[in-house]
Amino acid sequence: MxxxxxxxxxxxxxxxxxxxxxxxxxxxxxxxxxxxxxxxxxxxxxxxxxxxxxxxxxxxxxxxxxxxxxxxxxxxxxxxxxxxxxxxxxxxxxxxxxxxxEADFAKKVANEIDSAMFSSASDDATSYPDTKPQNHGDGNKHNTKNKNRNNNGHKVKYDGSFERHKARLVGDGAGQQVGIDCGDTFSPVVKPVTIRSMLSLSLSKAWPIH
Incomplete structure (x- = not known):
C-alpha cells in the first residue's frame, strides 16, 4: 500500500x-x-x-x-x-x-509589387526610348543618341544640366576608352519601390528584419 x-x-x-x-x-x-x-x-x-x-x-x-x-x-x-x-x-x-x-495582407503586398514592377517598367521605357543599337566597329554596342544627349552620350536638359545620372552600355570592356566610349556612371542597384514592397511583405509575414 x-x-x-x-x-x-x-x-x-x-x-x-x-x-x-x-x-x-x-x-x-x-x-x-x-x-x-x-x-x-x-x-x-x-x-x-x-x-x-x-x-x-x-x-x-x-x-x-x-x-x-x-x-x-x-x-x-x-x-x-x-x-x-x-x-x-x-x-x-x-x-x-x-x-x-493575413490573406488581405498578402493580396496588398502582391498588388504593391505589381504596381512597383509596372512603375519601374514605365520609368525605364520613358528614360530609354526604343532605339536600335549601333555597332561602332570597336566591339561595343551603344544606344542611338537622341536630340537631348550631349557629346558624351549623357541625357541632358535644355539648359545643359544632366537630366539624371544613369546610362546604358553593353560592351566587351576591353576596347573602351574613358571619355570616348564611356564615362563615370552611378546607378542604384535597388529602387525605393522594391524596398517598400519587401518591407510590406516582411511586415505582413512578421519576418525579422536585419
Whole structure:
C-alpha cells in the first residue's frame, strides 16, 4: 500500500511539474515566432489540449485572449476587434478572422509589387526610348543618341544640366576608352519601390528584419 501511495505521489508531482512547464510555454507563445497565423494558432491549441490532459483545462476565453495577446503589431486592428467582442468569439472563429486578415495582407503586398514592377517598367521605357543599337566597329554596342544627349552620350536638359545620372552600355570592356566610349556612371542597384514592397511583405509575414 505504501508503494502505491509513493507511486501516486510521484505521478502527481510529475503532473504538476508538467502543468507548470506547459503554463509557462502557453503564456509565452507569440506569433512572431511562427511563419504564419495557422502555425501560431495550432501551437496554442496543442498547448491548451496538453494542459487539459494534466488537469489544468484552458477555457475558450483564456485561449482567445492569449491568442490576441501574442499577435504582432500588424494584426493589432483585428486583435482589438476580437478583444472588444461581447462575448468573446469561439477560438475557431477568432482564428478565421486572423486568417482572413493575413490573406488581405498578402493580396496588398502582391498588388504593391505589381504596381512597383509596372512603375519601374514605365520609368525605364520613358528614360530609354526604343532605339536600335549601333555597332561602332570597336566591339561595343551603344544606344542611338537622341536630340537631348550631349557629346558624351549623357541625357541632358535644355539648359545643359544632366537630366539624371544613369546610362546604358553593353560592351566587351576591353576596347573602351574613358571619355570616348564611356564615362563615370552611378546607378542604384535597388529602387525605393522594391524596398517598400519587401518591407510590406516582411511586415505582413512578421519576418525579422536585419
Amino acid at each position: 505504501d508503494a502505491w501511495t509513493c507511486l501516486h505521489d510521484l505521478f502527481q508531482d510529475n503532473e504538476h511539474s508538467r502543468a507548470v512547464t506547459l503554463e509557462h510555454e502557453f503564456s509565452s507563445t507569440h506569433m512572431r515566432d511562427f511563419p504564419n497565423v495557422s502555425a501560431y494558432c495550432q501551437r496554442l491549441k496543442i498547448l491548451a489540449d496538453q494542459l487539459k490532459n494534466v488537469g489544468t483545462p484552458v477555457s475558450n476565453s483564456r485561449l482567445v485572449l492569449q491568442l490576441v495577446a501574442g499577435l504582432t503589431d500588424a494584426y493589432s486592428g483585428v486583435g482589438m476587434l476580437i478583444r472588444r467582442s461581447k462575448p468573446l468569439p469561439p477560438f475557431y472563429q477568432a482564428r478565421s478572422m486572423l486568417t482572413l486578415e
